[in-house]
């Protein structure tokens with residue numbers, strides 16, 4: 371039980387890799403606050419130690435409510451996983467729309483910064499606090515059809531490295547997981563999912579998409595004591611896709 375006695379907050383945990391992460395941490399002993407939009411609230415009973423809160427992370431007040439709920443329900447926060455994200459497949463000319471840009475930045479960047487700031491005192495008290503941000507292969511590689519998304523994921527990685535430098539003095543590590551093409555509700559909603567998946571597979575030496583559990587396993591490692599001396603790192607979990615993009 372790697373996470374016995376520890377409390378984790380996982381955003382975007384109503385599905386995909388966030389749900390897999392929340393369940394993995396809970397299965398290894400953590401008490402986990404799973405955060406997502408109300409529409410993603412679980413319909414079945416949750417395993418013990420796993421609690422859901424509906425919050426729209428675009429709203430600063432909702433971010434405060436998430437932190438308050440973790441403190442009230444569990445008494446503190448040791449691990450923050452900033453996983454919630456939206457994709458903006460919008461560009462025909464490299465720009466996209468004002469609306470998409472704002473939406474992607476607000477969820478993928480602003481909320482990560484705000485929630486990290488909101489819980490940092492809890493993480494300091496934890497003594498071995500962890501922040502794990504979900505970036506993307508697009509944290510380092512560009513995309514001509516998703517400029518807002520790519521910019522947001524570069525920003526997440528930049529924030530990860532900056533916070534790692536700032537918070538190391540408090541025993542807090544800050545890392546990013548950089549997934550490649552992953553089979554989740556987000557990617558399944560792409561109108562061209564099959565073509566996208568074929569490209570993803572063909573670029574991976576392992577010739578498959580990532581599963582949400584592949585990502586959850588990497589997050590759990592970075593959250594564990596085994597990763598105590600790793601900070602400011604971006605861990606590709608992409609089946610080697612980054613080697614050929």
Ligand SMILES: NC(=O)c1ccc[n+]([C@@H]2O[C@H](COP(=O)([O-])OP(=O)(O)OC[C@H]3O[C@@H](n4cnc5c(N)ncnc54)[C@H](O)[C@@H]3O)[C@@H](O)[C@H]2O)c1
Nearest residue numbers: 382386387407426427453454455506549551552554555556
């Ligand atoms: N699927 C991929 O191929 C892929 C690849 C690289 C990175 N990622 C990143 O992984 C993370 C998880 O994505 P996923 O593929 O599991 O997608 P997903 O859509 O299945 O899960 C993302 C979750 O975030 C939630 N969310 C979105 N906006 C929110 C908001 N305003 N407030 C609260 N919750 C909100 C969604 O409701 C959803 O449940 C995202 O940051 C995504 O950008 C995904």
